[in-house]
Amino acid sequence: MYLNCHTYYSLRYGTFSEVELLQLAQDNQVTQLVLTDINNTSAALNFVRKAPEYAIKPILGVDFRNGADQCYVGIAKNNEGYQELNDFLSEHLHQQKDLPSIAPLFKHAYVVYPFEKVVLTDKKSFAEHEFIGVSIADLRRLPFSRLLALNDKLVVQQPVTFRNKRDFNAHRLLRAIESNTLLSKLCKTEEADEEEKMFPIQNLAMAFSEYTFILENTERLLNSCSIQFDFSAGRKPQNLKTYNATKEEDEVMLERLCQEGLPYRYPDGGDAVMERLKKELELIKTMGFVSYFLINWNIVSYAREQKFFYVGRGSGANSVVAYLLRITDVDPMELDLYFERFINLYRANPPDFDIDFSWKDREEITQYIFDTFPNVALLGTYVTFKDKGVVRELGKVFGLPKSEIDFLSEGRYRFEDLDDVSRLVIKYGRLIQGMPNYLSIHAGGILISEKPLHWFSATHLPPKGFATVQFDMVIAEDVGLFKFDILAQRGLAKIKETMEILERDRPDEFSKVDIHNIIAFKKDPKINNLIKTAQCMGCFYVESPAMRMLLKKLEVDNYLGLVAASSIIRPGVAKSGMMREYILRHRNEGRAEEKAHPVMLDIMRDTYGVMVYQEDVIKVAHHFADLTLGEADVLRRGMSGKFRSRDEFQEVKEKFIENCRKKGEEDRIIFEVWEQIASFAGYAFAKGHSASYAVESYQSLFLRAYYPLEYMVAVLNNGGGFYSSEFYVHEARMLGATVHAPCINKSLAVNRIYGKQLYLGFMYLRDLEGRVMERILKERLCHGAFASLEDFLDRIIISIEQLSILIRIDAFRFTGVNKHELLWNAHMFLNKSVKIDHPKLFPPKHQDFKIPTLHTTDLEMAFTQWELLGFCLCSPFELLVKPPKNKSGSKDLKRYLNRHIDIYGYLVTVKNTKTHSGKQMHFATLVDQQGEVFDTVLFPPVAAQYRFRGKGIYRFYGKVVSEFDFLSIEVIKMEKQDYIQDPRYADMKTSTKVFQEKKNAVKAQSQKGETKKSPIN
Structure with missing residues (x-):
C-alpha cells in the first residue's frame, strides 16, 4: 500500500537506509513496497536483493522532483519500466534541466500525481497508466474535490520519510544543510510533512475504509508490478557477453593472441608454460570470461598504439594469458603466482585488472572506451557525512560562531560541559554521520554491460562529462556487473616524460634505451645497489621514509626482495606485527622453523611462514582450515571491509574456527592465525599486484641510475611525489645539477634541463598568471629570445604587477642590469593599468632615464625566492x-x-x-x-x-x-x-x-x- 518510500539516498532529505526501510515495513505487516527515492536510484538494487529476507515483494520507482517540489512518482511495472524511468531521469540529470510538470507516456511504468498538484492544475484527463495519489492528510479534502469522481484513478499515496520525531528533526537539519541556511530560517516548502510515516497496514486500511475503491486500485497497481534481478551465487555476468559477433569467434581469437604472444614472452617455450596456458584457457572459457580478457587486450593495445605507458596489476597479474596478451608485465611462472587467486570455479566474478595510466593519458583512454564499446558508464560511489564535516555543517545550521565550530570539530571537549545548542550539534551529528552526502565517482571503475546501464540504474554526469551509475562496486558485483579499473598515477608520467626528454636532448642515448627491458634491469648491479642503499628519491613506491627504512632492514638488493617489501610495507602486515617478524626470520636463519606453525611454513616457505600477500589468505584458509576455494575467496574478499559485515563472511569465519577445532588445533593458534587474517583489513596486496609495482619501481630506478637529472626534472614536472618540490630540486642539486631561478629566455612553464643546468619553470611563480606565461612562451617561440627589458615590453602585453614578479625573481638577469634598476625602468615604461594591444607601425622610441646605481644582496635574493617560489635556492x-x-x-x-x-x-x-x-x-x-x-x-x-x-x-x-x-x-x-x-x-x-x-x-x-x-x- 506504500507507493512513495524514501531512504537516505534521497540525498539530504531521507533519514534511514533501504535495509531499515524493509525492517520498518516488516514491522508494520507490509508485504509489498515501492522504493521511490528522490531523483535517485542508488538504493534500488540492494533493496531488491535484501527484500526476500523480510518477506517483502520489492517494487522500484522514482520520486521526480524539482528541488523539494514533487512533480509525480514513477512506478515500474517491470524491468523495462524501470529502464524507462531511468532513461527519463538520466536525461534531465545530464542536461541539468527541470522536470516537466506532466510526465511522458511511459509504456511500462505508472505515474502517480500528488493530489495537491492535480487540484491546482487543469489536468482533467488521465491515461491508462496515470493515477492520482491520496495521502491520509488529503482525505479531509477529498469529499469536496472534483477528483472524487475519478474513482478508478485514485490510489493511496502515503509518503514514508520518517520513523519518529528524531528522524524528522534530522530531516530538517539535512534540508537546512542543502539550502545553506540557518535552521530557524528554513522555509516550510523545503521540508516534508512530519506525518510522512509508515503505519501498520491495518491502520492504513482503516483510514481509507470509507473509500475502499482507493485501496482496491492501489492493490491492483501493486499486484501488476514485478521486478527481477539475479543475485544468486550462480548468477551470470552482466558484462558484455561477446567481443566479436559470437562466443566461438571470441575463443578462437583469444587462443590466437596467446599463441602470438608466446615467442615474445617465452622465447624458450617449455612444457610448464603450455600446461599452465591450457589450464587457464579452459577455465576462462568455462567461466565465460573470454570477452573480459579481449576487452582489456583492446584497451592496452590502443594504449601501445598511442605510446601511452601503462601498468597492468591486480589479481589478473597471476595469469599467463594476461601476460601473453601484454595486459600485465609480470611473469606468473617466474614468481610462482597462485593460480586460484586469479580465478577458480567457485568464483562468480572475473579476475581484477587494475590498469594504471599516466594522469595525463587516462581521460583519453576513458574517452576511447566510451567511444568503442556499447553500454559504458563510470562506477559511482557515495561520499558520506564524516564526523568533523557534520559538526561544521550543523554548527552553521544552528548559527554557532566559527570559533565554537572549530572548538567542537577538534573534539577536545566534555559533552556535559557543552551548552544546549552545542549538545544538539553533537547529538544530531552522530545521527547524520555515515549517511550519504552526495554522489561521486569510483577511483577508476568502468562498467561495460550487455544490457543498457539504465536497466540497472539512472546515471548522472559529473564535471568530467562521463555518464556515471548511481551505485557502487559492491552492488555492481552483487548483480553481476564487473568493473574494468582504469586508474591514473604520476609515476608513469614521470617515466614517459624522462623518455621524451632523452628523445629531445639525447637522441643517441634514447635509441639505445628499452624501458621495457625489465629482465636486464633486474640483473643490473647499479640499480640493485640503489635499492640496497635506499637511494630512491623520486622513484615509484620506494621513496617514502618507511620504505627506505624497510629496504635497509631487509637488505633488499633484488627484484623478488622488492616484490615482498612492496606488500610487507602495507598496514595490514605491519599492524599484525608480522612485518617485524618477517624481518627477524629473513635475517636470522632457523628462526622460521622455530617460530612458524609447520602448516604455515609449508604453505608460505618463500615468506618464512608469514602472510604477506592476499592469496596467502586463500592458501591458509584452504590448507589450514579446510575451507573450499570458494569459501576461502569469500574470506579473502571479506578482508576488504566492503564485505566484512555480510552474513556470508561471518558464516565463513565461524566455519574457519570450527574446522580448525575439529582438526585439533589449539584456540591460541587458531585465533593467532585468524588475527593475522583479520589484521590485513584489505591493505595487503596480491603478489601479482606487488610484482607489477616492483616492475614500475625498476623502470624508475633505471632512469634515476643512468639519467638522474632528466628523471628528476620529469618528477618535478609531474607534481613531485611523496615529498614537496623543494626536496626534488635539492635532490637534483645533489645529483650534479646547477639550479637556476626562472629565466625569461631559458625557462618554460615546466622545468627545463640543458646539460646539467636546470632552469625552474614559471609554474613555481604562484602569482604569475597563466595567460602571461602563455604569451611569453608563444612570443619567444615565434620570434626568438628577448634582447632586453625594452624589447620584452615592446612584444608582450603585461601589467606592472605581473612584470614585477618576473623582475623580482631576477628572470631578466641575462641583461646584466640589477633588478632594482629594472623595476625603476619598468615603472617608467608602464603605468599600473594593463598595456593596450595595438599594431606597431614603427619601432617605438624610448626615453633615456637616469637611474642611480642600485645593488641586490644574496640575502635579499634568498628571501625573495622564498616568497615567490616557496623555497630558496641557497642552503x-x-x-x-x-x-x-x-x-x-x-x-x-x-x-x-x-x-x-x-x-x-x-x-x-x-x-x-x-x-x-x-x-x-x-x-x-x-x-x-x-x-x-x-x-x-x-x-x-x-x-x-x-x-x-x-x-x-x-x-x-x-x-x-x-x-x-x-x-x-x-x-x-x-x-x-x-x-x-x-x-x-x-x-x-x-x-x-x-x-x-x-x-x-x-x-x-x-x-x-x-x-x-x-x-x-
Whole structure:
C-alpha cells in the first residue's frame, strides 16, 4: 500500500537506509513496497536483493522532483519500466534541466500525481497508466474535490520519510544543510510533512475504509508490478557477453593472441608454460570470461598504439594469458603466482585488472572506451557525512560562531560541559554521520554491460562529462556487473616524460634505451645497489621514509626482495606485527622453523611462514582450515571491509574456527592465525599486484641510475611525489645539477634541463598568471629570445604587477642590469593599468632615464625566492641567525652508534602517529648540512615536551640507535633555529652584517676542523 518510500539516498532529505526501510515495513505487516527515492536510484538494487529476507515483494520507482517540489512518482511495472524511468531521469540529470510538470507516456511504468498538484492544475484527463495519489492528510479534502469522481484513478499515496520525531528533526537539519541556511530560517516548502510515516497496514486500511475503491486500485497497481534481478551465487555476468559477433569467434581469437604472444614472452617455450596456458584457457572459457580478457587486450593495445605507458596489476597479474596478451608485465611462472587467486570455479566474478595510466593519458583512454564499446558508464560511489564535516555543517545550521565550530570539530571537549545548542550539534551529528552526502565517482571503475546501464540504474554526469551509475562496486558485483579499473598515477608520467626528454636532448642515448627491458634491469648491479642503499628519491613506491627504512632492514638488493617489501610495507602486515617478524626470520636463519606453525611454513616457505600477500589468505584458509576455494575467496574478499559485515563472511569465519577445532588445533593458534587474517583489513596486496609495482619501481630506478637529472626534472614536472618540490630540486642539486631561478629566455612553464643546468619553470611563480606565461612562451617561440627589458615590453602585453614578479625573481638577469634598476625602468615604461594591444607601425622610441646605481644582496635574493617560489635556492643553513656549532651529519651516525650526537637538520617530512595507548609520537626525516638525509624519532615523553613547528632547521640532541642496521636518532632534546630577519623589511645593514659574520664563522670553523659536540643548552 506504500507507493512513495524514501531512504537516505534521497540525498539530504531521507533519514534511514533501504535495509531499515524493509525492517520498518516488516514491522508494520507490509508485504509489498515501492522504493521511490528522490531523483535517485542508488538504493534500488540492494533493496531488491535484501527484500526476500523480510518477506517483502520489492517494487522500484522514482520520486521526480524539482528541488523539494514533487512533480509525480514513477512506478515500474517491470524491468523495462524501470529502464524507462531511468532513461527519463538520466536525461534531465545530464542536461541539468527541470522536470516537466506532466510526465511522458511511459509504456511500462505508472505515474502517480500528488493530489495537491492535480487540484491546482487543469489536468482533467488521465491515461491508462496515470493515477492520482491520496495521502491520509488529503482525505479531509477529498469529499469536496472534483477528483472524487475519478474513482478508478485514485490510489493511496502515503509518503514514508520518517520513523519518529528524531528522524524528522534530522530531516530538517539535512534540508537546512542543502539550502545553506540557518535552521530557524528554513522555509516550510523545503521540508516534508512530519506525518510522512509508515503505519501498520491495518491502520492504513482503516483510514481509507470509507473509500475502499482507493485501496482496491492501489492493490491492483501493486499486484501488476514485478521486478527481477539475479543475485544468486550462480548468477551470470552482466558484462558484455561477446567481443566479436559470437562466443566461438571470441575463443578462437583469444587462443590466437596467446599463441602470438608466446615467442615474445617465452622465447624458450617449455612444457610448464603450455600446461599452465591450457589450464587457464579452459577455465576462462568455462567461466565465460573470454570477452573480459579481449576487452582489456583492446584497451592496452590502443594504449601501445598511442605510446601511452601503462601498468597492468591486480589479481589478473597471476595469469599467463594476461601476460601473453601484454595486459600485465609480470611473469606468473617466474614468481610462482597462485593460480586460484586469479580465478577458480567457485568464483562468480572475473579476475581484477587494475590498469594504471599516466594522469595525463587516462581521460583519453576513458574517452576511447566510451567511444568503442556499447553500454559504458563510470562506477559511482557515495561520499558520506564524516564526523568533523557534520559538526561544521550543523554548527552553521544552528548559527554557532566559527570559533565554537572549530572548538567542537577538534573534539577536545566534555559533552556535559557543552551548552544546549552545542549538545544538539553533537547529538544530531552522530545521527547524520555515515549517511550519504552526495554522489561521486569510483577511483577508476568502468562498467561495460550487455544490457543498457539504465536497466540497472539512472546515471548522472559529473564535471568530467562521463555518464556515471548511481551505485557502487559492491552492488555492481552483487548483480553481476564487473568493473574494468582504469586508474591514473604520476609515476608513469614521470617515466614517459624522462623518455621524451632523452628523445629531445639525447637522441643517441634514447635509441639505445628499452624501458621495457625489465629482465636486464633486474640483473643490473647499479640499480640493485640503489635499492640496497635506499637511494630512491623520486622513484615509484620506494621513496617514502618507511620504505627506505624497510629496504635497509631487509637488505633488499633484488627484484623478488622488492616484490615482498612492496606488500610487507602495507598496514595490514605491519599492524599484525608480522612485518617485524618477517624481518627477524629473513635475517636470522632457523628462526622460521622455530617460530612458524609447520602448516604455515609449508604453505608460505618463500615468506618464512608469514602472510604477506592476499592469496596467502586463500592458501591458509584452504590448507589450514579446510575451507573450499570458494569459501576461502569469500574470506579473502571479506578482508576488504566492503564485505566484512555480510552474513556470508561471518558464516565463513565461524566455519574457519570450527574446522580448525575439529582438526585439533589449539584456540591460541587458531585465533593467532585468524588475527593475522583479520589484521590485513584489505591493505595487503596480491603478489601479482606487488610484482607489477616492483616492475614500475625498476623502470624508475633505471632512469634515476643512468639519467638522474632528466628523471628528476620529469618528477618535478609531474607534481613531485611523496615529498614537496623543494626536496626534488635539492635532490637534483645533489645529483650534479646547477639550479637556476626562472629565466625569461631559458625557462618554460615546466622545468627545463640543458646539460646539467636546470632552469625552474614559471609554474613555481604562484602569482604569475597563466595567460602571461602563455604569451611569453608563444612570443619567444615565434620570434626568438628577448634582447632586453625594452624589447620584452615592446612584444608582450603585461601589467606592472605581473612584470614585477618576473623582475623580482631576477628572470631578466641575462641583461646584466640589477633588478632594482629594472623595476625603476619598468615603472617608467608602464603605468599600473594593463598595456593596450595595438599594431606597431614603427619601432617605438624610448626615453633615456637616469637611474642611480642600485645593488641586490644574496640575502635579499634568498628571501625573495622564498616568497615567490616557496623555497630558496641557497642552503637554508646560510640563513640562520647563529651559525651551526658543528658539522655533524648523516655520515657520522655510524661512529656515534649507541652514543649521543648533537646535529642540525632541515625538516623534510614528519609522520605523526600514536602508540597503542593513544600517546602521540613523531618520526621525522631531515636533511643535514651536507645535503644528506637522516631520520629521527620522538617517543611520547619527548613528543609531549617538544613539537615540530613547521618548516625550518632544528637542532637535535639524542642517541644514535640501530634497528636491523637502520640508523636513526632517538631525540632527547630539540630546538628550532631562528632565521635572519628578512632584510627587505628590516635594517639592511644590520641583517647583511649578521649574514656576513655568520658566513665568516662557518668558513673559519671549516678551516679549523670539526668542533666538539655539545648538547643543546
